[in-house]
Amino acid sequence: GDSVTQMEGPVTLSEEAFLTINCTYTATGYPSLFWYVQYPGEGLQLLLKATKADDKGSNKGFEATYRKETTSFHLEKGSVQVSDSAVYFCALSVPAGGTSYGKLTFGQGTILTVHP
């Protein structure tokens, strides 16, 4: 079945450091890929997405590129801020059709803490 694997956490960085959170996937179809973020006490929010190979999703300084050849969708940010402290989830969705109705398959989540 479909699955997503994220790098083990937690990740602790100093402000302005470079961030990478690795994500790889396996899927039977041609999935769309997502990064969701969860701030303390809140629900999951879509951070960025990519729907086809070589697409780059970007938002709030975060970027991730859909790499079909390595089945990866690593999240990067050049300079993190304290306000980026949150839990980050990589996820995939196989396009609707057949037995799929848009469900999301998530990785285990990575806790990011950024210190001043």
Added chain:
Amino acid sequence: EPEVTQTPSHQVTQMGQEVILRCVPISNHLYFYWYRQILGQKVEFLVSFYNNEISEKSEIFDDQFSVERPDGSNFTLKIRSTKLEDSAMYFCASSLRLNGEQFFGPGTRLTVL
């Protein structure tokens, strides 16, 4: 900005009791989902719902679980006889289109004693 809301934020119940978790999706959305996250584990899909019926469900979603959209605004998840292993954070999500962005609620933490 429209948002998905969930009540209660925390529910404590005794094993064997029935619980109903409530969600109010974004008003013009058509697709509805429940997910859960057991502490320290992945967010897992439970069920999707469209046009007043279940469109897909996972292996977790057995006969103890049911969903309903009773009045056109609420979307509920019922667990008929709770088990200890049902303790988790339950997230509701809604989407305007199939494969569109899913908007999540803040979750209900269910604790089964």
